[in-house]
Amino acid sequence: xxxxxxxxxxxxxxxxxxxxxxxxxxxxxxxxxxxxxxxxxxxxxxxxxxxxxxxxxxxxxxxxxxxxxxxxxxxxx
Amino acid sequence: xxxxxxxxxxxxxxxxxxxxxxxxxxxxxxxxxxxxxxxxxxxxxxxxxxxxxxxxxxxxxxxxxxxxxxxxxxxxxxxxxxxxxxxxxxxxxxxxxxxxxxxxxxxxxxxxxxxxxxxxxxxxxxxxxxxxxxxxxxxxxxxxxxxxxxxxxxxxxxxxxxxxxxxxxxxxxxxxxxxxxxxxxxxxxxxxxxxxxxxxxxxxxxxxxxxxxxxxxxxxxxxxxxxxxxxxxxxxxxxxxxxxxxxxxxxxxxxxxxxxxxxxxxxxxxxxxxxxxxxxxxxxxxxxxxxxxxxxxxxxxxxxxxxxxxxxxxxxxxxxxxxxxxxxxxxxxxxxxxxxxxxxxxxxxxxxxxxxxx
Numbered sequence: 001x002x003x004x005x006x007x008x009x010x011x012x013x014x015x016x017x018x019x020x021x022x023x024x025x026x027x028x029x030x031x032x033x034x035x036x037x038x039x040x041x042x043x044x045x046x047x048x049x050x051x052x053x054x055x056x057x058x059x060x061x062x063x064x065x066x067x068x069x070x071x072x073x074x075x076x077x
Numbered sequence: 078x079x080x081x082x083x084x085x086x087x088x089x090x091x092x093x094x095x096x097x098x099x100x101x102x103x104x105x106x107x108x109x110x111x112x113x114x115x116x117x118x119x120x121x122x123x124x125x126x127x128x129x130x131x132x133x134x135x136x137x138x139x140x141x142x143x144x145x146x147x148x149x150x151x152x153x154x155x156x157x158x159x160x161x162x163x164x165x166x167x168x169x170x171x172x173x174x175x176x177x178x179x180x181x182x183x184x185x186x187x188x189x190x191x192x193x194x195x196x197x198x199x200x201x202x203x204x205x206x207x208x209x210x211x212x213x214x215x216x217x218x219x220x221x222x223x224x225x226x227x228x229x230x231x232x233x234x235x236x237x238x239x240x241x242x243x244x245x246x247x248x249x250x251x252x253x254x255x256x257x258x259x260x261x262x263x264x265x266x267x268x269x270x271x272x273x274x275x276x277x278x279x280x281x282x283x284x285x286x287x288x289x290x291x292x293x294x295x296x297x298x299x300x301x302x303x304x305x306x307x308x309x310x311x312x313x314x315x316x317x318x319x320x321x322x323x324x325x326x327x328x329x330x331x332x333x334x335x336x337x338x339x340x341x342x343x344x345x346x347x348x349x350x351x352x353x354x355x356x357x358x359x360x361x362x363x364x365x366x367x368x369x370x371x372x373x374x375x376x377x378x379x380x381x382x383x384x385x386x387x388x389x390x391x392x393x394x395x396x397x398x399x400x401x402x403x404x405x406x407x408x409x410x411x412x413x414x415x416x417x418x419x420x421x422x423x424x425x426x427x428x429x430x431x432x433x434x435x
Contacts (some may be wrong), residue, residue, distance in 0.1 A: 041211075
């Protein structure tokens with residue numbers, strides 16, 4: 001069980017990122033708990049400067065723009 | 078326009094099995110550029126041919142406007158595509174996080190210059206203006222330096238520079254780059270000197286988070302070309318309606334406004350034209366792709382360069398939607414100071430260029 005957070009204030013790319021994470025997790029057979037963090041203060045607390053950001057198990061792995069699929073596989077695998 | 082399809086299957090090189098070879102992407106980019114050049118060279122005959130098909134009396138105003146539109150629309154679209162692709166590749170070398178690391182703890186002055194310059198090349202979208210602002214300020218980038226970045230990023234961008242270069246000339250593009258950076262640097266510096274940190278929203282002021290340590294990302298040539306293509310699809314896909322509207326407005330000005338008609342209202346002699354251009358520009362929300370074709374047409378009809386530059390800067394740098402977004406982190410007083418300082422800078426630029434014998 002991976003704890004995954006998408007940091008972003010509901011922008012289009014944040015939605016896309018969340019969808020990509022869910023699809024990739026399903027493809028890999030990894031169960032994840034996906035949480036969307038939309039509060040600006042909560043996003044800022046993770047120390048990123050661009051959204052969408054991705055946090056996996058309490059660690060920031062990505063910030064700004066859509067992630068690459070093979071990178072997602074690396075984070076979830 | 079997808080070079081991927083033209084790339085033959087190649088066996089992976091020994092030892093580099095997980096890194097895609099660079100050359101198909103370079104060849105694909107070269108082929109794309111060649112195709113671009115071919116299309117561009119056929120623009121004049123093709124647009125003339127299309128204009129002749131229209132049932133409009135040759136030489137009439139409507140025919141002139143239509144001819145202008147049919148030539149300008151594909152031309153601007155092609156140039157926009159090329160510029161955005163190139164800048165997408167350049168921007169893959171930068172990120173807001175890396176820019177922040179370069180700016181954190183910088184002294185004002187040097188910091189403002191660096192921030193404004195990085196604002197030109199760092200990927201930035203006004204939708205993430207708030208995370209960026211908080212991310213910068215909470216990680217120790219001085220407020221004034223942050224503002225220099227936030228002013229330069231929307232105002233001096235690749236679309237503005239590329240289209241000015243293509244439609245109006247390299248001199249004006251270079252001038253815009255220079256004065257745009259100048260306004261961003263000096264306005265940020267002034268805001269920094271005013272020490273307005275206490276005018277941030279309280280929750281932003283109290284936030285001291287530091288910067289996240291992101292894992293390093295090694296980008297390949299393929300990744301960078303892909304970044305260019307993605308920027309192309311994203312930005313061109315987003316701004317083309319603005320662009321067409323701008324060209325249509327430009328075409329109407331071109332066809333219907335008599336040459337020299339604007340000299341009296343937008344010329345260098347009327348002192349009020351510069352502040353009026355700024356006042357009109359603030360509530361107007363467009364982007365550079367929509368505004369440059371209008372700028373080109375206005376200049377052609379006798380508007381003064383300083384007035385037109387001031388108008389363009391006000392539209393791009395002081396946009397109402399961005400202020401509404403920033404209201405989440407800035408108090409109204411700070412927004413007012415921001416608009417005031419940037420507005421004064423833009424008006425000064427306008428007067429300066431109207432006074433110069435160009």
